[in-house]
Amino acid sequence: NAGVTQTPKFRVLKTGQSMTLLCAQDMNHEYMYWYRQDPGMGLRLIHYSVGEGTTAKGEVPDGYNVSRLKKQNFLLGLESAAPSQTSVYFCASSNPWQVYNSPLHFGNGTRLTVT
Amino acid sequence: RKEVEQDPGPFNVPEGATVAFNCTYSNSASQSFFWYRQDCRKEPKLLMSVYSSGNEDGRFTAQLNRASQYISLLIRDSKLSDSATYLCVVRYNTDKLIFGTGTRLQVFP
Numbered sequence: 001n002a003g004v005t006q007t008p009k010f011r012v013l014k015t016g017q018s019m020t021l022l023c024a025q026d027m028n029h030e031y032m033y034w035y036r037q038d039p040g041m042g043l044r045l046i047h048y049s050v051g052e053g054t055t056a057k058g059e060v061p062d063g064y065n066v067s068r069l070k071k072q073n074f075l076l077g078l079e080s081a082a083p084s085q086t087s088v089y090f091c092a093s094s095n096p097w098q099v100y101n102s103p104l105h106f107g108n109g110t111r112l113t114v115t
Numbered sequence: 116r117k118e119v120e121q122d123p124g125p126f127n128v129p130e131g132a133t134v135a136f137n138c139t140y141s142n143s144a145s146q147s148f149f150w151y152r153q154d155c156r157k158e159p160k161l162l163m164s165v166y167s168s169g170n171e172d173g174r175f176t177a178q179l180n181r182a183s184q185y186i187s188l189l190i191r192d193s194k195l196s197d198s199a200t201y202l203c204v205v206r207y208n209t210d211k212l213i214f215g216t217g218t219r220l221q222v223f224p
Contacts, residue, residue, distance in 0.1 A: 035214075040123075042202070042216035043159070090158055103149060104204075104212065106158035 002026050006091050006107035013081040013114045021076040021110050023091030031094045032074040033058075033104065034066060036087040043090065049074055081114045088112075118142060119205050121215035128222055132193045136218045138186045138203030148179055150188050151202040153217065159202055162188075193222045 004025045013019055023032065030051050035043040045058030049068040063085060065077045074093075078085060088111050092104040121138045128134045140148075148165035163170065165177040165186050176189040186203055203215035 033212075040216060042119075043214040045211070045213075048211075103161040103164070104159075106160070109156075109158050 004091055004093055004105050004107040006089075006110050008110060009108065010111045011113070013078075013112065015082060015114060017081050017114075018077070018079050019081065019112075020078075021089055021091075021112075023074045023076070023093075023107055024072055025074075025091075025093040025105070026072065027093060027095070027105065028071070029093035029095050029105070030071070032068065033092045033094075034064070034074065034076045035090045035092065036060065036085075037090060037109075038087050046076065046089075081112075083114045086112060086114045117216075118213045119203055119215040121201075121203050121218045123216060123218060125219040125221050128193050128220070130193055130195060130222055130224055132222075133189065133191045134193060134220065135190075136188045136201055136203075136220075138188075138215050138218075140184050140186070140203075140205045140213075142205070142207055143181075143184065145184075145205045145207055147206040148177075148186050149204040149206075150175075150177055150186075151204055151214075153200045153202055155199075159214075162201070190220075193220075195222050195224065198222045 007022045033048040034046040037043045047066040049055045052071040055066045067075045091107040150162040151159040152162045153159040165179045169178045174191045178187045200217040200219045202217045206212050
């Protein structure tokens with residue numbers, strides 16, 4: 001059981017380049033999330049999805065787009081990368097049928113550096 | 116003011132010590148609460164949920180005080196392997212979880 005898998009694990013981009021981060025989960029979870037983690041800032045929610053075909057903005061959505069075409073996949077796109085987007089990105093999923101005590105299951109993270 | 120606040124630490128304690136972390140939250144509509152553990156350069160992992168009546172899991176005890184809007188985590192008989200960052204997490208509705216910035220614990224021999 002792989003759980004939540006993120007690809008790639010590391011990436012270096014130049015300012016203005018684009019890329020897509022892929023998150024895949026095999027737990028049949030309805031909810032999926034993208035967070036970024038920066039020193040002293042904790043985890044901040046970028047975008048999330050409550051089901052296939054739905055997406056919603058989190059706390060820090062600017063500069064990112066997402067898509068949830070299949071239930072098991074949640075893609076995070078950076079159309080024109082900026083140095084401020086240098087961060088560690090975590091994908092997570094959860095099961096809404098255990099809503100009030102549903103923990104998040106995280107992927108291993110993607111370390112992105114924008115130069 | 117941040118929605119979820121934690122003392123960043125670090126807390127440096129000897130093996131065998133008892134250490135407690137607090138976390139305060141600002142939204143009284145908060146519905147559920149968790150403590151996560153994050154090791155250096157790793158993903159956060161659920162340590163325990165926090166129930167209104169308080170709950171214990173081995174050496175770990177979590178308490179919730181809704182009136183004062185704070186959550187606590189007590190670790191007894193600290194081990195070297197407890198060294199990590201402890202994240203307080205608050206759920207406001209079915210789809211929104213807010214993380215604290217974390218409290219770093221370093222247990223020394």
